[in-house]
Amino acid sequence: MTTTHFARLTPLWQAAFSAGIGAYLPSDAAPIGAALANSAGEILGVNANDAETSPLAYAEIRLLSRLSRATDDAGASLYTTLEPCPMCVGAIRLARLHRVHYAARDPAAGSVHLLGASHFMRDLRCELLGPGDEVMEAITVALVTESRHRRRQSRWRAQWLAYHRRGVEVGIELAERGAHADWVRRSATAAEVYETTARALGLP
Numbered sequence: 001m002t003t004t005h006f007a008r009l010t011p012l013w014q015a016a017f018s019a020g021i022g023a024y025l026p027s028d029a030a031p032i033g034a035a036l037a038n039s040a041g042e043i044l045g046v047n048a049n050d051a052e053t054s055p056l057a058y059a060e061i062r063l064l065s066r067l068s069r070a071t072d073d074a075g076a077s078l079y080t081t082l083e084p085c086p087m088c089v090g091a092i093r094l095a096r097l098h099r100v101h102y103a104a105r106d107p108a109a110g111s112v113h114l115l116g117a118s119h120f121m122r123d124l125r126c127e128l129l130g131p132g133d134e135v136m137e138a139i140t141v142a143l144v145t146e147s148r149h150r151r152r153q154s155r156w157r158a159q160w161l162a163y164h165r166r167g168v169e170v171g172i173e174l175a176e177r178g179a180h181a182d183w184v185r186r187s188a189t190a191a192e193v194y195e196t197t198a199r200a201l202g203l204p
Contacts, residue, residue: 039075083110145171
């Protein structure tokens with residue numbers, strides 16, 4: 001299988017996405033991953049969701065709780081595949097991160113706006129760099145939807161459909177055709193999952 005789309009990602013985005021898939025396939029965690037880089041662009045660490053361990057074990061929390069000292073570097077950047085939730089935004093503030101990249105918005109729980117919610121939160125000048133790659137954005141939406149649909153979680157579907165209808169529709173299709181089980185059976189790599197989802201989205 002060619003990995004044209006995945007190969008176009010920067011090493012940091014590849015690391016974040018691969019971390020999420022590394023938990024999504026064997027452990028059936030939500031397909032969300034995060035990577036932390038220093039000002040030189042060197043990867044300081046990666047992590048993924050682990051809701052089986054704790055409802056608080058989100059990718060960003062797990063990563064920053066282990067590496068928060070490294071974020072004293074004013075150029076430290078967080079790369080996360082999905083817009084951080086309120087809990088993760090709090091961790092970003094307390095870790096004093098100055099730059100956050102996210103591949104896709106979370107129209108239900110995404111809370112980067114909270115970085116401006118109070119004097120304490122505004123005291124940290126954090127640059128927010130939202131979705132900048134339409135392919136990765138669509139793939140992230142599709143995989144998050146696949147995970148939720150397979151678990152029969154549809155509470156926030158209206159918000160997600162309003163945000164990215166095509167990604168949601170493809171995620172449902174992937175779930176109903178058993179894509180996750182197939183990827184697990186084949187021990188698919190993150191690149192293979194990325195390319196398969198890109199094809200399902202109709203991307204060339």
